[in-house]
């Protein structure tokens with residue numbers, strides 16, 4: 001019921017043959033902090049204010065998540081973890097970890113619901129929780145206001161382990177050097193992954209276009225690839241946009257969100273396509289039809305046969 005939803009389909013990438021252990025569905029989404037909306041810290045001038053109430057948005061957010069039923073869910077700008085997302089998703093069988101930003105801008109808003117941060121959820125029927133760390137990211141050796149969660153999970157049926165991380169790097173142009181935070185995240189995670197010899201998934205709002213240094217750094221990182229490139233014809237270019245909004249300063253349409261994965265261990269089998277400009281509509285995002293200015297990314301992975309792998 002209610003307004004029409006954005007209709008999106010999955011595009012198959014692989015040959016349809018599943019590797020050992022079946023598929024793993026991963027979702028990446030910046031859900032847009034609620035507190036930032038109330039006091040106009042973040043104003044989307046073409047979006048009707050009635051579309052932005054938490055009571056409306058929370059149903060659209062949960063509907064989007066449960067419509068896809070990801071095994072692993074990585075969220076940014078979560079400022080309703082303790083009172084909404086954690087209890088609702090726990091009731092549906094998800095375990096989770098949350099890392100708030102040290103000085104969330106949400107805290108400046110009167111009547112805020114606490115700091116926003118990154119949250120990582122996993123389907124407990126499928127995965128056992130092994131370990132998790134909350135990371136405060138540094139840039140140029142200086143601690144920053146951005147964070148990440150890195151969790152190690154073990155598949156209950158195959159025993160395969162995977163390290164999953166979620167992050168949200170510093171926003172805005174002019175702050176490219178601070179997004180060197182990405183290199184700090186890789187440093188932290190490589191320590192974890194090398195110790196255990198694990199496949200890696202890193203989901204995030206990197207606030208960086210594919211032309212930026214931090215993107216190149218991830219691309220050049222040992223055996224990491226960005227899943228959504230596989231949606232393009234040659235498999236080499238990112239989508240045209242993962243966020244599209246109109247602020248007082250103007251329209252902004254850009255690719256900032258990514259799902260990075262270890263290409264030696266994981267293979268992209270299917271991707272949720274991105275809505276067209278026409279579907280998104282003239283007021284862009286968020287809207288009555290969609291609760292965030294960022295689009296969700298959903299990828300189905302299979303495990304490759306890892307030669308000599310110990311998993």
Ligand code: NDP
Nearest residue numbers: 030041042043077103104105145146169170171172205207
């Ligand atoms: P970021 O610059 O990384 O941005 C924070 C949020 O603002 C992000 O969620 C981002 O969304 C959103 N955002 C990006 N562009 C705009 C825009 N043009 N208009 C409105 N919102 C936007 O945040 P920081 O963590 O660096 O902190 C931001 C603010 O927090 C500071 O300006 C300061 O006021 C406050 N702060 C206070 C501190 C204190 O000591 N009290 C310390 C540190 C910060 P997206 O990622 O989707 O673009």
Ligand code: CA
Nearest residue numbers: 032033042077
């Ligand atoms: Ca935002």
